[in-house]
Amino acid sequence: MQTLIELYPFYPALFIGGVVILGLLVGSFLNVVIYRLPVMMEREWQSECRYILDLADAAEDENEKSEKFNLAFPNSHCPNCKKEIKPWQNIPVISYLLLKGKCARCQNPISIRYPIIEAVSGFLSGILIWQLGMGYEVVAALLLTWALIALTMIDADTQLLPDQITLPLLWLGLICNAFGLYTSLENALWGAVFGYLSLWTVYWAFKLLTGKEGMGFGDFKLLAALGAWMGWQSLPIIILLSSLVGAIIGIALMILNNKGRDTAIPFGPYLAIAGWIAFLWGDHITRSYLQFAGLQ
Structure with a gap:
């Protein structure tokens, strides 16, 4: 190597x-x-x-x-x-x-x-x-990318995010960062924890308010895996990007397919796309936004 x-x-x-x-x-x-x-x-x-x-x-x-x-x-x-x-x-x-x-x-x-x-x-x-x-960073990143492609298409087809992929992906992220490949192990650990809990909280809040399930448990695990790879600092940009892309594409699909608001739309593909973008350019996007907003 x-x-x-x-x-x-x-x-x-x-x-x-x-x-x-x-x-x-x-x-x-x-x-x-x-x-x-x-x-x-x-x-x-x-x-x-x-x-x-x-x-x-x-x-x-x-x-x-x-x-x-x-x-x-x-x-x-x-x-x-x-x-x-x-x-x-x-x-x-x-x-x-x-x-x-x-x-x-x-x-x-x-x-x-x-x-x-x-x-x-x-x-x-x-x-x-x-x-x-x-380098070793790109070898691990290739595995992440291929896993996200598989998860994106499986979720789009079946609205499932298989544990057979999401859970090994989470553990692999923690293992990589045990060697400080992308972030510290501490950041990776809390990234996994906060990634899971953030969507878990949204899920239960939505269910208590509406009586409906707004997303699946696979989404929690996927965001936890992304947090394990990139650290807790990446979670806001991933959630923001995935929500933005999901809203745009979701609305477009409902209009094109003439379906109502109750139509189930998988969230996993948007998380995967946002996670991949954040993996490569998350820091740059965050800095650019802060400069544009005059906060840096």
Whole structure:
């Protein structure tokens, strides 16, 4: 690692290009996580419910055992004709363009979201190394970025923020800052605590006033994780940015889709976007605002 850090100033374009390619490849895997993890969670919940209610059916259990389903199995295949996707048909972005967005066998359209997620993963990965340079900070930041991409899309699809991602993300932030990677461990610890409690307080206040749930517990955990990575000082800018972006996009979606105010809109994507922006440019945004307001 030390050798790579020393070589980076001489070949920055080479390193940035390599990280972009890595981000594209990881983006392809993120597509698998985004689709399969919620399905795996649903199957696990159904199994637990049958066990608790003593409704387990032998035939149904046998079918589940024969239909192994996880992040590694079955191999990627066309949902229409079930043909297994060959390695050369699964090259991030490039394969989609060469196949003209259609299955090689049945010509069923392939969703544009797959190459978009791959491209976003590669693009954001490249920005990270461009901004942070080569070092342990960028390695951990890449893991944070990829996790936030997965959480954003899963929450947008299902309104779920899986503990399988948010909780390891929280612990990883604390571990990184135990070595002072981004902030002190004390700041990270209180960032996790205040991040969770801030939205937890809003949740219960809203529920007591309206009798409705304004957000899910996954949002608390995600903000706690972001606080663990960046420290408690980052929480105000993250909450402000996420609320601003959420309000703008939420209103736009309600108008475009002709839906009422009671329509549930996931808050996780806005937290993830705001957290990523704050991770790279939070200090700059805060200083610029203070200067604009004449407070600095």
